[in-house]
Amino acid sequence: MKPQGTYGSNGQGYRGRLFVVEGIDGSGKSTQLTLLANWLRSEGYPVVFSEWNSSPIVKTTTKRGKRKKLLTPLSFSLIHATDFADRVEREIIPSLKAGAIVLADRYVYTAFARDVVRGVDPRWVRSLYRFAVVPTTAFYFRVPLDIALKRILSWRGILKWYEAGMDIGLHDDIQESYMMFQAHILAEYEKLAQEYDLHVMEATLPIEAQQKLLRRAITPHLLNVPRKCDHD
């Protein structure tokens, strides 16, 4: 039992299901989630996406904070929680009530990992996200750092300031800083996988092999979820 007042105390009773993919950029989690969504839709399930940091009202503030480098560990944590709260209230809970399958690209575990590495108290950040719905299953895509870095650099060519942890001054060189910062984050994810029983996916497997495992893992949870084709 989780103590009251921390994330995990908000139980479920919704008709829909919530599946979460977690992991660092370059772990391939978003590719897997897109493939999963296509499959679920083809099977007739109503699917809703919810992406980290995507609230139309909040994300302009987050962007501004990042561009002007205004964000401290504390305000970085709070603005992401604000974005999440907006999506929980307007997107995630109503969709789950309506019986949809909600697919979340990153969830509270992203905050638990990053914010703690930035020096935020682990208990405080868990309490901050107390209003979050506990997912049906959360998958953690485990990837070695050098592979993730290679993927990021081949897609977008550059590392971002906050993603490299430049704000906490680990190293002057952005690539060195990235390696140090993300290594701490991977260590936090490993702890979170234990604490919250995350389903670990080896993100070095071929894409189609991972997808097969992902579908197999969620299938038992789809029983009694309404499909479009079930309507008469």
Place this chain on the structure above:
Amino acid sequence: MTRFESYGMGIPRSDPADLTGWLVVIEGPDGVGRTTHVDLLRKHLERLGYAVAETGLNRSDLASRGIRRAKLGNTFGSNAFNLFYATDFADRLEHQIIPALRSGFVMLTDRYVYSLIARAIVRGADPDWIKQVYSFSLKPDAVLYLRLEVPELAQRALATGGFDYWESGMDLPMGEDIYDSFMNYQSRVIEELDKLAREYGFQTIDASRDIDSNAEDLARRVEAVLAASGRDPVANPFER
């Protein structure tokens, strides 16, 4: 000796050991006259030679525009608003309040976390949760709580342009029309502020007197806070 500490979790990567100024909070419901008194106090303290800085809700570089934009729509939920205001507060704490305290200023803040906690509770937030969210905030040297009964607040609202949508809790709403909602909403906010006053040890001031009496009362109380720390202000030879 460390003058300041947080209520709970400290501020990440920030050490309050070198903060030497004073943090003085003016609290109270909407329309009680806080802004006027902050202004008068500032002038009074500056005459005595203290350097004074000010802040107030939704004045952060980071989040104030975003909050204003969010208030224009009607889809933003209460938890999202609670956390947006917490973001605004955190930004002001780290970029306005702490730098002022580090430089030895008197920081006058027009409301602090208490109003935010009270409003959140009235909108349904769990009191333990919202207090925990704000547990990073610094304990002020004094919280001066200007208190007025709701019928008087309503009279003042009428005299200054009528009932404001948010100050009447119309996002909830709490009555059949804006007047009813104002009365119910402000009563609930004051009820929560009264509880916080006991819990956090505010100095409660009866704001129903005339402005000069209130200003005099506030000035004496702030002077007592400043004197208690045993630091004289920098002498100001240029009396304004």
